[in-house]
Amino acid sequence: MKLKTVLLATALTSAAYAAQAQEVTVMSWGGSYTKSQVEAYHKPFTALTGIKINSIDADNPATPIKAQVEAGNVSIDVADVEFSDAVRLCDEGLLEPMDVAMLPAAPDGTPATEDFIEGALQDCAVANIVWSTVFAYNSDNVTGEPVTIGDFFDTTKFPGKRGVRKSAKATLEMALMADGVPSDEVYGILDTDEGVDRAFAKLDSIKDDIVWWEAGAQPPQLLADGEVVMSTAYNGRIFNAAVAEGQPLHVVWDGQILDFDLFVVPKGAPNKDAAMKFVAFATDTQRLADQASWISYGPARKSSGALVGKYSDGKTEMAPHMPTAAANLGNALVNNFEFWVDKDAELNERFNAWLAN
Known part of the structure; x- marks a missing residue:
């Protein structure tokens, strides 16, 4: 026993x-x-x-x-x-x-x-x-108030460096919306050679002013340090920096790209x-x-x-801080995952070649 x-x-x-x-x-x-x-x-x-x-x-x-x-x-x-x-x-x-x-x-x-x-x-x-990719700015370093995705690409009206994710995804869509393409037409246009050329032409207009980022924690830091005056970013990271850390950072929802x-x-x-x-x-x-x-x-x-x-x-x-809040959806684009499954390798290859030139 x-x-x-x-x-x-x-x-x-x-x-x-x-x-x-x-x-x-x-x-x-x-x-x-x-x-x-x-x-x-x-x-x-x-x-x-x-x-x-x-x-x-x-x-x-x-x-x-x-x-x-x-x-x-x-x-x-x-x-x-x-x-x-x-x-x-x-x-x-x-x-x-x-x-x-x-x-x-x-x-x-x-x-x-x-x-x-x-x-x-x-x-x-x-x-x-x-979540969404948005752009944000530091109000201490910007004169005036950016309100559209076009303002992100307007270095005459809003001088200074721009933070941009080092990736074709979201970057090309934002470039087309800034160039006047309605959000519901973005993927149809980006699916053509002419549309891709148009997106890169828009990026050319700010290429010399871009500071590239790869990790989500970088844009709030770049904005807080004054290394850039505006940056694309994940909306939650900007919220955290603004609300939890008290940084003078502000999200612009126009041209946001929604994703899971x-x-x-x-x-x-x-x-x-x-x-x-x-x-x-x-x-x-x-x-x-x-x-x-x-x-x-x-x-x-x-x-x-x-x-x-x-x-x-x-x-x-x-x-009010959610990307899905009604007031934030006015010119939103929902990420087309099927497009990126098919085009990711091709467009990133083009993106990397553009970066190297």
Whole structure:
């Protein structure tokens, strides 16, 4: 009996240790965005399950997935990626499929498949936020008030350096809108050689004034330091710098480009089952609403909207700062992920050649 008791105790201890030792490595974009995920997703998930979250960051979390999967040496369990990257990686067989049946229903019982906004559920990905690329300015360093995407490209009216993401995506669309192309015609025009030439011609007009950025944390810093007077940026990063840090930074919503970020699980993730548990937990109604109290990105579930209230400072109402607020959608462009799945390599090759000249 004593031996059986010892063996049973040992088995229970081993099982408890195995659960305790379980980990999930989540790769995201860093800065205030990762902080919002740590507070809204990571900490409560660990508190509930005992599963530790290892949080790591990259300039673009989609980049290491292909290399890791093809090398058969995957260390990432969950990654937060942009829409076109999620679709492309899935098409290339580099991601685990997502079973939507694992996703919890809304509090009123509405199935997840009906509660997520259109496009948020993909074969290999589940969206968590709606965000946008905008441009912003530092009012200490600008005379007057920029109000249109055209003002970003007008260095006569608003002299000074411009911060621009070192990527064809979003940069070319903004160039065309600044050149007078209506938002609903942008992708039709960008799908032609003449349209691509037109976008690069517009970029030529400010090329000598551009400071390139690659990580989302850079634009607020460039603006705060006075290295640029305006910069394209992720709207949540500007919100954080302005509201949490008190910087005199202002978002211009005209010409914003709306996009999703989605959770994916790389093929061969070492902790696949725990990773799927994390994705289901992090994209439930409450968790997505909780994240919106840390950064101004809209939740990807309809039922989360009513739960979005104030910023974590307890006084700033978040709704007006969301890219999806009605007042901010006047000249918005929704990212065409199918276009970028097809054209990403071609247009970035052209973009890199343009940079080198």
